[in-house]
Amino acid sequence: MSAAVERTVESPGPTPADEVVLSVRDVHTHFGSRGGAVQAVRGVSFDLQRAEKLGIVGESGSGKSALALSILGLIEPPGRVVSGEVWLNGRDIRRLSDRRLQRVRGQEISLVFQDPMSALDPVKRIGDQLTEGILWHNPRLGRRAARRRAVELLREVEIPLAERRLADYPHQYSGGMRQRVMIAIALASEPAVLIADEPTTALDVTTQAQVLELLERLSADHHAAIILITHNLGIVAEFCDTVQVMYAGRIVERASTADAFARPVHPYTEALLESVPRPDQLQRGPLPSIPGMPPNLAALPPGCSFEPRCPLGHGREICRERMPPIVRHGTGFAECHFADERRAGVAPAAK
Amino acid sequence: MTTAPVPSHENGDGRLPGLRPDARNSLLRVEELVKEFVVGGRRGGRQVIRAVDGVSFDVSRGETFGLVGETGCGKSTLGRCVIRLQEPKSGRVYFDGVDVLALDRAQVRRMRRRFQIVFQDPYSSLDPRMSVAGIVEEGLRIHDIGDRAERRQRALEVLSIVGLDAEQATRKPHAFSGGQRQRIALARALVLNPELVVLDEPISALDVSIQAQVMNLLRSLQETFSLTYIFIVHDLAVAEYFCDRVAVLYLGGVQELADRETIFREPLHPYTVSLLSAVPIPDPARERRRERIVLRGEVSPASSVPGCRFRPRCPIGRDRELCQMEMPPLQELKPGHWIACHFPGELPVARVRGERATPAV
Numbered sequence: 172m173s174a175a176v177e178r179t180v181e182s183p184g185p186t187p188a189d190e191v192v193l194s195v196r197d198v199h200t201h202f203g204s205r206g207g208a209v210q211a212v213r214g215v216s217f218d219l220q221r222a223e224k225l226g227i228v229g230e231s232g233s234g235k236s237a238l239a240l241s242i243l244g245l246i247e248p249p250g251r252v253v254s255g256e257v258w259l260n261g262r263d264i265r266r267l268s269d270r271r272l273q274r275v276r277g278q279e280i281s282l283v284f285q286d287p288m289s290a291l292d293p294v295k296r297i298g299d300q301l302t303e304g305i306l307w308h309n310p311r312l313g314r315r316a317a318r319r320r321a322v323e324l325l326r327e328v329e330i331p332l333a334e335r336r337l338a339d340y341p342h343q344y345s346g347g348m349r350q351r352v353m354i355a356i357a358l359a360s361e362p363a364v365l366i367a368d369e370p371t372t373a374l375d376v377t378t379q380a381q382v383l384e385l386l387e388r389l390s391a392d393h394h395a396a397i398i399l400i401t402h403n404l405g406i407v408a409e410f411c412d413t414v415q416v417m418y419a420g421r422i423v424e425r426a427s428t429a430d431a432f433a434r435p436v437h438p439y440t441e442a443l444l445e446s447v448p449r450p451d452q453l454q455r456g457p458l459p460s461i462p463g464m465p466p467n468l469a470a471l472p473p474g475c476s477f478e479p480r481c482p483l484g485h486g487r488e489i490c491r492e493r494m495p496p497i498v499r500h501g502t503g504f505a506e507c508h509f510a511d512e513r514r515a516g517v518a519p520a521a522k
Numbered sequence: 523m524t525t526a527p528v529p530s531h532e533n534g535d536g537r538l539p540g541l542r543p544d545a546r547n548s549l550l551r552v553e554e555l556v557k558e559f560v561v562g563g564r565r566g567g568r569q570v571i572r573a574v575d576g577v578s579f580d581v582s583r584g585e586t587f588g589l590v591g592e593t594g595c596g597k598s599t600l601g602r603c604v605i606r607l608q609e610p611k612s613g614r615v616y617f618d619g620v621d622v623l624a625l626d627r628a629q630v631r632r633m634r635r636r637f638q639i640v641f642q643d644p645y646s647s648l649d650p651r652m653s654v655a656g657i658v659e660e661g662l663r664i665h666d667i668g669d670r671a672e673r674r675q676r677a678l679e680v681l682s683i684v685g686l687d688a689e690q691a692t693r694k695p696h697a698f699s700g701g702q703r704q705r706i707a708l709a710r711a712l713v714l715n716p717e718l719v720v721l722d723e724p725i726s727a728l729d730v731s732i733q734a735q736v737m738n739l740l741r742s743l744q745e746t747f748s749l750t751y752i753f754i755v756h757d758l759a760v761a762e763y764f765c766d767r768v769a770v771l772y773l774g775g776v777q778e779l780a781d782r783e784t785i786f787r788e789p790l791h792p793y794t795v796s797l798l799s800a801v802p803i804p805d806p807a808r809e810r811r812r813e814r815i816v817l818r819g820e821v822s823p824a825s826s827v828p829g830c831r832f833r834p835r836c837p838i839g840r841d842r843e844l845c846q847m848e849m850p851p852l853q854e855l856k857p858g859h860w861i862a863c864h865f866p867g868e869l870p871v872a873r874v875r876g877e878r879a880t881p882a883v
Contacts, residue, residue: 230729231700331819345820346593375592375756377817380800384816402730405759405802409809428806446734448763450801451808451875453783457741458763460734464699 191258192363192396193219193242193280198255200234200241203248209468211237211250213420219364222394226411226428228401228443232465234420235400239366243282244272260363278308281357285369287349291341297352298337301325301359308360324355328385347378354385361393368400383410404447408432413502416440419466419476426503436498436505436513438483475508483509483519539852540578540769540779540860548580549750550604550718555613557596557603557774573599574610575774581767583717586744586751588765588782590758590797594821596774601720601754605637606630617718635665638711642723644703648695648710654681655691658709665714680709683746684739701732705739712747720752725760737764758801762786767858770794773821773831776852780859790855790866792839793832799874813873830864838868 200212212234219225229235241252244265256263264275276282284290292300301321306312312320318337325333328351341349350370357365367386371379383406390397399410407414407428414431416424416439424437435441445459463480466472474491475484484490489508498510509519537543538553545551557574573596581587589597603610606622615622617637625633641647648657658677662668668676678688684705695703704724711719724740725733737760743749755761761768762782769779770793778791789795799815817835829846830839839845844864852862 230731347820375820376758376797376800377592378820380814380816381818383802384814403802404730404804408804408806409802432804432806443730444804446731447804448737448759449804450759450762450786450798451803451805453786454763457738458734460738461731462735464701464732 190221191218192221192260194256194258195219195238195242196256196258198238198241198257199253200237200246200250201253202237202250207469210420210471211468212241212252215255215417215420215422217415217422217425219396219398221363221396222390223396223413224390224411225396225398226401226407226414227398227417228404228407228414229417230402230465232468233417234468235417236368237420238417239282239368239398239400242366243276243280245276245282274308277304277357277362278360279362280364280366281360281362283350283353283357283365283367283370285372287346287353288341290353291349293341295340296337297325297339297341297344301337301352301356304356305359320359324359325352327358328352328355329381330355345378347374347381350374350378350382351385354382354389358389358393358395362395364396364398365389366398366400369402370399371406372401372403379406386410404432404444405450416443419471420468421476421506423477423507424503424505426505430503434514436500436503436510437477437507438481438509438513439477440505442480442482475506483513538578539854540776541580542858545580547582549583549618550581550752551614551616552580552604553578553614553616555600555603555615556611557599557608558611572774574603576613577769577771577774577776579769579776579779581718581750581752583750584744584748585767586753586765588753588755588761588768589771590755590761590768591771592756592797592821594773595771597754597756597771598722599774600771601722601752602639604752605634605639605718605720607639632665635661635714636716637718637720638714638716639720639722640704640707640711640724642726644700644707644727645695647707648703650695653692653694654686654698654706657695657706658691658713661710661714667714677709677713680713681706683712683743684709699732700728701736704728704736708739708743712743715747716749718750718752720754722754723756724753726755726757733760740764758786758797770797775831776860776862777832778859778861778863779852784856784859787871789871790859790861791863792836792865792869795869795871795874796835796837798871803875808875812875815869815874830862838865839863 196216198212198215201208201210215238227235240246242257246252257265260279264272267275298321301324302317305317305320321337322333330336330348330351371382386397389395401407411428414426414428415422416437418439424440431440432444435444442461446461448454448458461480466476472478474493475495478484478490495506495508497504497506500514512519555574555577559571559573561569561571577600589600591597599608602608604615655674655677658681659673662673662676678691681691686705725736728736744751753765765782767781768785770777772793778789778794785794796815796817803809815837819835829848830850833839833845850862850864852860854860855866
């Protein structure tokens with residue numbers, strides 16, 4: 172564990188640009204548990220540009236949702252953000268009081284969950300929930316104006332017969348419509364950053380396409396930066412400019428979407444890409460699968476956390492014993508002992 | 523036991539639309555299956571919804587037959603009716619020559635040895651109080667097969683085939699991850715040596731890296747046990763990888779049915795093309811090239827309209843009179859390729875797949 176803290180000193184620094192809206196610096200998040208702390212996020216740093224569409228991919232337990240909640244200050248006990256900074260619009264929002272932070276959430280940064288039902292109040296009409304949200308952020312607006320704004324928002328997210336459907340309860344909406352309402356609520360205050368955590372996972376492909384199109388338009392029209400957390404690599408290819416691959420609480424590779432898919436550097440990224448059936452190729456043979464399971468975050472191996480499953484590093488002493496360095500290239504990086512060889516297309520020496 | 527097919531829906535050669543010429547020899551033959559649900563009630567508003575609306579298909583031994591479509595298209599209901607987990611309203615199901623719908627309850631129970639189902643959610647489908655071996659043995663116990671020791675031995679055997687060892691067999695389901703639980707569910711289905719397994723979204727709840735493991739396992743089990751699969755899936759990429767033939771359903775009706783090469787390479791139904799267009803391709807270059815059709819609205823059985831089921835959302839038929847007036851019949855345009863559309867092939871598939879234009883050979 173000490174190794175993890177030590178080496179994050181050399182984590183990729185911020186790219187100095189006034190277009191950076193969100194800068195996450197060396198965030199560590201732990202969850203207490205009897206078998207020792209679960210290190211859900213282990214030193215994550217990245218910058219998000221205005222209007223950038225960033226994808227975060229990884230398996231369950233890779234820390235991608237914990238990272239989102241850490242950024243928003245929504246980690247609940249027994250979890251806590253142990254250290255790190257979250258710079259949003261020029262200040263570290265981790266230093267804000269709960270009250271101030273609550274304002275920031277929703278006004279400057281918003282979250283859309285996978286399950287909109289968990290975020291909507293089931294016994295309140297959609298219209299009232301929307302209006303309340305709008306009033307909370309703009310108390311001087313007045314009820315009637317807030318209601319008009321609610322209708323506008325529903326129209327913007329393409330809820331048919333918006334005016335009439337204000338009176339509906341959440342259960343009367345379909346999953347896709349609920350998700351669009353969540354996006355409407357998130358947008359009510361035109362946030363600079365929208366974090367969408369698996370927003371389409373429970374939806375049909377057709378509804379998923381509608382939601383992605385909506386997010387695309389919002390990023391184009393409102394210049395909101397979007398962090399899209401997903402396990403679906405197709406969605407990343409379709410939607411994101413940049414992708415960060417998470418494994419065992421760390422970003423193990425960051426690259427432009429084009430690079431990540433064409434020339435993945437980290438063996439985990441490559442394995443993930445290969446294990447997905449491509450809808451445009453009539454494959455038949457066995458899919459290259461990643462053996463084993465993600466590591467136990469309460470008892471991480473001393474070296475590279477992917478070593479036990481890695482086709483390249485498994486059994487290598489350096490991978491087993493030593494944490495891999497962050498190897499940077501251009502705007503991206505990969506955390507792998509063999510990143511340079513892999514970028515150069517050279518096979519590493521035999522085990 | 524009815525055997526005479528209903529003449530009104532027959533094709534020229536006396537075949538029901540959707541069936542192959544040699545359907546009589548298939549392990550499973552489903553004819554004009556109908557399942558209705560009543561929704562609403564109490565103070566009026568009672569409505570009968572056809573979840574499955576006259577579906578016919580047949581599946582040969584060793585084949586994987588895919589049922590795809592959006593939520594509410596009737597694919598799960600259809601799969602369950604076939605093995606009588608739900609009772610259809612009408613139609614016929616023949617399994618290895620036996621008229622399944624004519625069986626009484628005891629006979630159905632005996633038949634269950636031969637067809638099994640694996641559900642999507644491995645968390646809710648396994649009894650949390652039983653050990654893994656106990657869960658797998660249960661079927662043997664119900665069917666009164668072997669003595670205690672034999673049953674345990676058989677359970678351990680099947681568990682080891684799906685990749686779980688004897689030590690794990692004594693634990694309870696909560697000790698296992700989603701992928702491992704799905705292995706347990708598979709072992710439970712396989713312990714009785716079934717011939718047909720209905721797989722209802724068996725990998726949808728699993729992580730990406732685990733999905734590939736389970737798909738590979740399903741493939742090898744199919745070979746080892748010469749299994750026939752009905753694969754219910756909403757993910758078209760998975761259907762394309764896994765199925766031999768595929769039926770695309772919309773509001774309970776087959777829109778297109780063909781072998782997988784045809785469905786995914788040369789689909790002729792605008793719904794199939796739209797579905798394919800909605801699937802993101804994990805290739806950014808291709809994503810940039812391809813055209814996307816975003817279907818408006820959602821499947822809603824209540825809005826059943828005269829004419830084509832798909833018309834209200836159809837990119838080519840929405841405003842056409844023929845589509846409004848007449849329900850297109852399921853027709854065989856090429857041997858084995860069935861389409862229910864008045865204008866098959868009008869919406870080309872090449873552009874939505876981001877393929878570079880290649881001159882026709």
